[in-house]
Amino acid sequence: MKSFTFGLALALAIGLAAAVIIAPIAAAGLAAAGLRFPFPRIFDRTVMVTVGGALLWFARPLGLAELLRDGCADPLSNLRRALGGLALALAAMATLFVAAALLIHGHPSPAGLVARAARYLAAAVAIAFIEEVFFRAVLLAGIARDFGRASALVLSSAVYSLTHLLRSPARFYLTGFHPLAGVQDLSASTARILHPGGALPAIIGLFILGLVLGEAFMLTGRVWFSFGMHAGFVLGAKTWPLMARSGAPVPRWLAGPGPVPLIAAPAAWALAAVLMILLPVMIGKRARR
Numbered sequence: 001m002k003s004f005t006f007g008l009a010l011a012l013a014i015g016l017a018a019a020v021i022i023a024p025i026a027a028a029g030l031a032a033a034g035l036r037f038p039f040p041r042i043f044d045r046t047v048m049v050t051v052g053g054a055l056l057w058f059a060r061p062l063g064l065a066e067l068l069r070d071g072c073a074d075p076l077s078n079l080r081r082a083l084g085g086l087a088l089a090l091a092a093m094a095t096l097f098v099a100a101a102l103l104i105h106g107h108p109s110p111a112g113l114v115a116r117a118a119r120y121l122a123a124a125v126a127i128a129f130i131e132e133v134f135f136r137a138v139l140l141a142g143i144a145r146d147f148g149r150a151s152a153l154v155l156s157s158a159v160y161s162l163t164h165l166l167r168s169p170a171r172f173y174l175t176g177f178h179p180l181a182g183v184q185d186l187s188a189s190t191a192r193i194l195h196p197g198g199a200l201p202a203i204i205g206l207f208i209l210g211l212v213l214g215e216a217f218m219l220t221g222r223v224w225f226s227f228g229m230h231a232g233f234v235l236g237a238k239t240w241p242l243m244a245r246s247g248a249p250v251p252r253w254l255a256g257p258g259p260v261p262l263i264a265a266p267a268a269w270a271l272a273a274v275l276m277i278l279l280p281v282m283i284g285k286r287a288r289r
Contacts, residue, residue, distance in 0.1 A: 004062055004142040011058040015051030020182035022046050028177040040168040043185045064138060071137025071223050078224035081283075085216065085225040088282060089232025092271050096236070096262065100243050100250050108242050120238040128230035129223075135160045135210070136217040136226055149218055157210030161203050162193050201256055201264035208272045209233065209263060215276055219283045237262050 023046040027039050059065060101107045135156060144152035168188045174181055196203055216226040240262040243250070256265030 003146065005146045007058055007062045008139070008142060011054040011062070012051060014057075015054035016047065016186065018050040018054070019043060019047040020186060022050060023182045023185070024174070024177060024179050027174045027181065031173075031175050036173060038171045039174050039181055040171060040185055043182060044167060046182075062142065067138050067141050068133070070221070071141055071217070072133060073222060075224065078220075078222055081220060081222070082224040082228035084282065085228025085230075086232045087228075088275070088278075089229040090235070092275060093232060093236030093239075095271060096254065096265075096267060097240075097243060099254055099267065103254070104243075104250055113239055113242060116242050117235045117239045120235060124231045124234035124238065127234050128227050131160075132213070132217070132223040132227045132230055136214060137223050140214050140217060144218075153211060153214045153218065157207050157214055160210035160213075161206035164206050165192055165196070165199055165203060166190075167192075198257055205256065205263035205265070205268055205272075208269050212272050212275050212279070215279055216283070219279055225283060233263075 023039070023043040026046055027037075027042045030037060030042065055062070055064065097113065139159060140152050140156040143155050146152075147155070166189045168185045169192055170188060192199065213226040213230055216229055217223060219225075240255075249255075252265070254265050254267045255261050256263065256268065262268055
């Protein structure tokens with residue numbers, strides 16, 4: 001295994017191991033303070049902190065500073081590209097929403113959809129930025145150093161897809177100290193990936209979405225176009241429940257099953273394939289990497 005990929009895998013393993021130990025302690029402390037949170041949420045937040053700390057510890061051998069400097073350079077001069085990515089994603093989402101509106105009765109008004117999207121705008125921007133920095137500027141660009149662009153695109157998209165399902169399917173609370181709770185939560189999350197069942201369409205959809213976002217990053221050499229697209233996709237996914245709850249059921253080929261319904265739909269997969277074809281035209285030229 002090449003240097004970046006091995007180092008990143010080691011950092012992630014150390015971060016997860018630390019979270020397994022720390023999360024039960026944090027849960028016991030929160031419970032003693034009278035704060036009630038489901039343990040899977042505590043574990044997820046702990047993983048974010050411990051993995052972040054492990055990445056900082058390995059920052060120099062992984063070359064994180066250089067990856068971040070290259071992938072996130074020139075934000076102001078790339079504002080137009082970020083807005084272009086946002087517009088492209090919103091147009092794609094609007095296509096799915098219009099198709100749903102033609103198939104069901106009593107769908108929400110456009111004003112209602114816009115209002116709901118506005119509620120999630122800040123969250124969409126934050127999610128898009130954090131995930132694009134890690135999955136594209138760090139993971140994709142780093143793996144590309146070891147295995148080349150094509151392999152890196154596939155591998156990073158697979159990690160992106162599976163990571164979104166790496167969470168416990170059960171919602172439970174702890175009182176007192178349970179030292180094995182972190183191991184049990186991580187085991188349940190891993191089992192969900194090994195036996196995806198109804199989550200398989202979401203895994204496929206997220207993998208294809210990772211390909212689209214990764215291709216946008218490789219075409220520009222920066223995260224900003226993919227960041228705009230990602231924010232648009234998050235806004236669509238957050239707004240979709242308002243459409244799905246109104247009128248008659250939306251067909252599965254358009255709505256999709258599972259924990260990420262819109263992205264798990266074949267219609268979204270086909271639309272993503274179209275975006276892959278359009279991206280070189282929209283972006284205009286390949287950046288030097």
